[in-house]
Amino acid sequence: MRTPIIAGNWKMNKTIVETKAFLDEIKDFAVDGVEAVLCVPYTDLAIVKENIGDYIKIGSQNIHWAETGAFTGEISPLMLKELRVEYAIIGHSERREMFGETDETVNKRVHAAFKHGITPIVCVGEKLEEREAGKTKEIVKKQTIAAIKDLASEQVKQLVIAYEPIWAIGTGKSSTAEDANEVIGFIRQVIADQYDQQVANEVRVQYGGSVKPENISTYLNQPEIDGALVGGASLDPTSFKSLVEGGK
Ligand SMILES: O=C(CO)COP(=O)(O)O
Numbered sequence: 001m002r003t004p005i006i007a008g009n010w011k012m013n014k015t016i017v018e019t020k021a022f023l024d025e026i027k028d029f030a031v032d033g034v035e036a037v038l039c040v041p042y043t044d045l046a047i048v049k050e051n052i053g054d055y056i057k058i059g060s061q062n063i064h065w066a067e068t069g070a071f072t073g074e075i076s077p078l079m080l081k082e083l084r085v086e087y088a089i090i091g092h093s094e095r096r097e098m099f100g101e102t103d104e105t106v107n108k109r110v111h112a113a114f115k116h117g118i119t120p121i122v123c124v125g126e127k128l129e130e131r132e133a134g135k136t137k138e139i140v141k142k143q144t145i146a147a148i149k150d151l152a153s154e155q156v157k158q159l160v161i162a163y164e165p166i167w168a169i170g171t172g173k174s175s176t177a178e179d180a181n182e183v184i185g186f187i188r189q190v191i192a193d194q195y196d197q198q199v200a201n202e203v204r205v206q207y208g209g210s211v212k213p214e215n216i217s218t219y220l221n222q223p224e225i226d227g228a229l230v231g232g233a234s235l236d237p238t239s240f241k242s243l244v245e246g247g248k
Helices: 016-025 042-051 077-082 093-098 103-115 128-132 136-147 153-158 177-194 197-202 216-220 237-245
Strands: 005-009 035-039 057-060 085-090 119-124 160-163 204-208 227-230
Touching (some): 005 085, 005 160, 005 204, 005 237, 016 042, 016 237, 035 085, 042 057, 077 103, 085 103, 103 119, 103 136, 136 160, 177 204, 216 227, 227 237
Parallel strands (some): 005 227, 035 057, 057 085, 085 119, 119 160, 160 204, 204 227
């Protein structure tokens, strides 16, 4: 059985003061049988570490492959480890589209995360024109294979993949649950072909793109969908709690 995982991706939102107010609202919150993660800006990691209990896990929004060095603007796995970061989003479409992230750098970051005991949440997903050209599966297959290149089976089993169709992010246009389920089932098949069915059965694959408390259960009711990666709707504490409850 795969444990559902609901992760909030705050993107570039919330100052320390705003983060503290959010954390005050989720004290003592926990839902049995659902894993919850908050992927916050780097400047909020320390305050989250100091003010969060054991239930909600801390995530970053990226991770560099080197431990130290001349990489202005990047973040090292060692720095994240000190802040009790357990998850790192890697290859989000906003990083791929706006900041030059490639399939190769995604793979380097994935290896670095595993080396330091941080679980990658690898994002894959097609653009609107790719979907319209019938290329969804081709794109997610290419991105998935590149991201997991040279990983051991035991590492792949721990991996989290987020299928986020780019046209559904922040647009209010969500993929239908059936459609997301089909693509996620396909991603699992790609992993089975690269490794084996047992490995594929253990990988958790989330859906992301305009998930809200009102629609989360339609996704989580699908057999292949193991959780959600949520942007906008994770910023409000009441909404975040409903999302995690929706993971049941
Ligand atoms: O990009 C996303 C999560 O990583 C999805 O964002 P929204 O939930 O705001 O559409």
